[in-house]
Amino acid sequence: MIDWFPVVIAMAVCIIITVARIFIGPGAPTRLVAFDTTNTLVVATLVIVGMMFNHVIFIDVAIVYALLSFTMTLYVAKYIGGSKF
Amino acid sequence: MDALNTVSYVFIGIGLFFNFVGAFGLHRFPDMYTRLHAATKCTTFGSIFLILAVIVQAAGIWAQGETSQSVMCIHSVLALVALLVTNATGAHAIARAAHRSGEKPARAAVDDLEGKEND
Numbered sequence: 001m002i003d004w005f006p007v008v009i010a011m012a013v014c015i016i017i018t019v020a021r022i023f024i025g026p027g028a029p030t031r032l033v034a035f036d037t038t039n040t041l042v043v044a045t046l047v048i049v050g051m052m053f054n055h056v057i058f059i060d061v062a063i064v065y066a067l068l069s070f071t072m073t074l075y076v077a078k079y080i081g082g083s084k085f
Numbered sequence: 086m087d088a089l090n091t092v093s094y095v096f097i098g099i100g101l102f103f104n105f106v107g108a109f110g111l112h113r114f115p116d117m118y119t120r121l122h123a124a125t126k127c128t129t130f131g132s133i134f135l136i137l138a139v140i141v142q143a144a145g146i147w148a149q150g151e152t153s154q155s156v157m158c159i160h161s162v163l164a165l166v167a168l169l170v171t172n173a174t175g176a177h178a179i180a181r182a183a184h185r186s187g188e189k190p191a192r193a194a195v196d197d198l199e200g201k202e203n204d
């Protein structure tokens with residue numbers, strides 16, 4: 001069996017680095033890019049946490065999180081682009 | 086199981102390396118388009134390999150007769166497919182919206198898409 005805990009710690013460091021760009025990044029498009037990157041990393045981390053605790057529910061949550069964050073990205077992109085719904 | 090552990094460690098190494106490259110590229114590049122290039126491509130590639138490591142481990146335990154890991158393996162494949170479909174589409178939408186909102190590339194001399202409305 002693989003010890004997954006250091007992998008989760010490394011992914012948490014990655015997430016902290018990208019969240020810092022959300023706070024300091026100039027302008028809305030840069031913040032949206034950083035948020036999309038954070039969502040990708042969170043999905044990968046949730047799958048690893050599900051394997052670590054041996055619970056399938058974390059992976060189901062990861063699937064739904066990926067789809068909902070995709071919807072959020074599309075709507076905020078429409079808002080930034082200035083197009084009508 | 087040792088061979089599968091080795092494969093999983095190699096996948097985890099590749100995945101963590103590319104995730105860190107993407108996270109640092111988000112800070113190193115000058116404007117929004119190059120940040121999108123670095124962050125989206127690198128983190129998608131790294132996350133694919135991290136989820137593949139989970140799939141390999143779950144499939145190895147499943148092959149030993151533990152059928153409770155089959156749900157873990159199949160749902161990880163579903164999460165991987167969802168990630169693959171949504172990331173590329175989302176990055177395209179972000180880039181298009183940013184160009185329509187008037188975001189300029191840093192240090193660019195010529196913008197080939199200037200004045201075009203590609204709807």
